[in-house]
Amino acid sequence: xxxxxxxxxxxxxxxxxxxxxxxxxxxxxxxxxxxxxxxxxxxxxxxxxxxxxxxxxxxxxxxxxxxxxxxxxxxxxxxxxxxxxxxxxxxxxxxxxxxxxxxxxxxxxxxxxxxxxxxxxxxxxxxxxxxxxxxxxxxxxxxxxxxxxxxxxxxxxxxxxxxxxxxxxxxxxxxxxxxxxxxxxxxxxxxx
Numbered sequence: 704x705x706x707x708x709x710x711x712x713x714x715x716x717x718x719x720x721x722x723x724x725x726x727x728x729x730x731x732x733x734x735x736x737x738x739x740x741x742x743x744x745x746x747x748x749x750x751x752x753x754x755x756x757x758x759x760x761x762x763x764x765x766x767x768x769x770x771x772x773x774x775x776x777x778x779x780x781x782x783x784x785x786x787x788x789x790x791x792x793x794x795x796x797x798x799x800x801x802x803x804x805x806x807x808x809x810x811x812x813x814x815x816x817x818x819x820x821x822x823x824x825x826x827x828x829x830x831x832x833x834x835x836x837x838x839x840x841x842x843x844x845x846x847x848x849x850x851x852x853x854x855x856x857x858x859x860x861x862x863x864x865x866x867x868x869x870x871x872x873x874x875x876x877x878x879x880x881x882x883x884x885x886x887x888x889x890x891x892x893x894x895x
Contacts, residue, residue: 730860731762746763752800752831773849778846779847797835799831804860811823814847
């Protein structure tokens with residue numbers, strides 16, 4: 704069973720995060736040498752698939768959502784009113800890549816609340832979306848949630864790419880309101 708997820712709060716210590724019920728781990732490059740090779744290989748594949756640099760990306764985060772595990776509606780990037788990522792060398796989170804490492808028996812879908820999109824967990828599937836518009840503004844249509852797992856367990860891995868170091872892969876668009884499709888399944892089917 705899952706407990707309340709622990710996150711680093713303002714104190715710098717792990718605190719309960721009541722908006723998320725999961726167990727979390729990060730895949731660090733400082734692990735055993737044979738496993739570090741795998742993490743580097745996965746990083747390279749994510750970079751190839753997204754055409755984004757992982758120079759300033761965060762570590763891969765693996766989450767296990769057991770029965771009733773869920774994540775309240777949220778943005779992956781800082782909005783204009785938030786101070787998150789101001790001091791991060793990579794800047795704001797430009798994009799998210801979410802891998803489904805299995806499927807649930809019931810529940811556990813990822814829903815893009817404002818876009819009206821729903822993605823059910825499916826083994827070996829991935830969803831990619833940009834959190835920022837090409838001009839750097841937050842794309843508020845990317846607000847999403849992890850629905851409660853009703854039967855079974857849900858395993859996901861996500862990677863957050865940051866805006867710095869992307870200037871040659873995703874150049875600024877002067878059209879302020881240009882929006883790319885917020886979510887795309889890697890099998891080529893758009894969800895919106």
